[in-house]
Amino acid sequence: MTSTTDPAFMSGPSAWRGDELSRSTEWIHHLTVAEREELEVLGRAFVADDPDLRTVTAADYPLDACRALNEECARQMDSGRGFILVRGLRTDEYGDEVAAAIFFVMGLHLGQPIAQNQMGDLLDHVVATSNKTMDDKTALPSRVRDRLPFHSDSSDVVALMCLRGSKSGGASSLVSGTTIYNEIVRRRPDLAPLLLEPFHFDWRRQDPDAPAETYTSPIVSLVDGVLSTYAGMSMIFTAQEYPSVPRLTPDQVEVLHLFDEISQEPGLAIDMDFQPGDVQWLLNYAALHSRTSFEDHPEPERRRHLLRLWLKRDAGRPLVPRFGKHVVVMGEPSAPAQDGGRFSIKDAVQVNDSWGN
Structure with a gap:
């Protein structure tokens, strides 16, 4: 395995532009009748069985009609464009419990669900339970209506x-990490190698109970010709508030701002207006994600509501050592599970309205 610091343009299916990709529907998989019916049967069985979400396995709910779909989702994430949207579930017909069960079963076949909060929840919610804005340091991004900067998650x-x-609003936005890197190489080849060096990320801001203030990771991993990204510029800048963290150099500040500016340039990202039943699978190392700001319906039961899974998955992707949020052992909670964890699908699908307020 060899890594490199020589800036060079990277090619391949993960180097896409949103304005080009959005002219086609190649990134959308429309479920066949057989696929949809199988998922609905599995979802209803899952709700009836009510297994413990911490111990249930893919083998407990095997796929037949959806095997090709599962393989395509895996291929697109591991070696394709990095994401795929699956469309065609009739969630309005069978409600949130069955929908959540279908989602969880699909997830089991693509990886191992991991904890998303200190309570150990494996299924989390992206829903505005707070009127805070992202200017508030206590705001939880998944629980506000503001636009989010492009970033990578902890899975x-x-x-x-x-x-x-x-x-209105609330589109899911994705941008290719490879394309951003290529643009930096084109415009500022002198700065591009800095992205392969470790930066301090604010761990305490992400996890209030974190055992340390920061962890370090490069923004770009380039190994054996495979480029991966891990980004969250706001977490790098807030880490500068800790006296123990080395000060960013002017060149580092410049390349961080350039990365962020390029990610937001018109045409680079692809925006998806989610329809009920849509499922988006994304490999964090291939693309960054964001969300546009949105306005909710006044009725609480009609508010924008997404379910979220974080998966541990061996994508066969070579990475430099200590890349990403390596301080957390995937497959285990970032902190011991506390009272309040929801490990039944019937409980997990219910929104905790106090979370993030």
């Missing part, structure tokens, strides 16, 4: 299922 795979859309 190999992040997946979203849309239960209900917003009144």
Whole structure:
């Protein structure tokens, strides 16, 4: 395994532009009748069985009609464009419990669900339970209506299922990490190698109970010709508030701002207006994700509501040592599970309205 610091343009299916990709529907898989019916049968069985979400396995709910779909989702994440949208579930016909069960079963076949909060929840919610804005340091990004900056999550795979859309806005935005890197190489080849060096990320801001203030990771891993990204510029800048963290150099500040500016340039990202039943699978190392700001319906039961899974997945991807949020052992909670963890699908699908307020 060899790594490199020589800036060079990277090619391949993960180097896409949103304005080009959005002209086609190649990134959308429309379920066949057989696939949809199988998932609905499995979802209803899952709800009836009510297994412990911490111990249930893919083997407990085997796929037949959906095997090709599962293989395509895996291929697109591991060696394709890095994401795929699956469309065609009729969630309005069978409600949130069955929908959540279908989502969880699909996730079991693509990786191992991991904890998303200190309570150990394996299924989490992206829903505005707070009127805070992202200017508030206590705001939880998944529980506000603001636009989010492009970033990577703390897992190999992040997946979203849309239960209900917003009144307006709230598009899911993805941008290719490879394309951003290529643009930096084109414009500032002198700065590009800095992305392969470790940066301090604010661990305490992400996890209030974290045992240390920061962890370090490069933004770009380039090994054996495979480029991966891990980004969250706001967490790098807030880490500068800790006296123990080395000060960023002017060149580092410049390349961080350039990375962020390029990610937001018109045409680079692809925006998806989620429809109820849509499921998005994303490999965190291939693309960054964001969300546009949105307005909710006034009725609480109609508010924008997505389910989220974080998966541990061996994508066969070579990475430099200590890349990403390596301080957390995937497959285990970042802190011991506390009272309040929800490990029944019937409980997990219910929104904790106090979380993030």
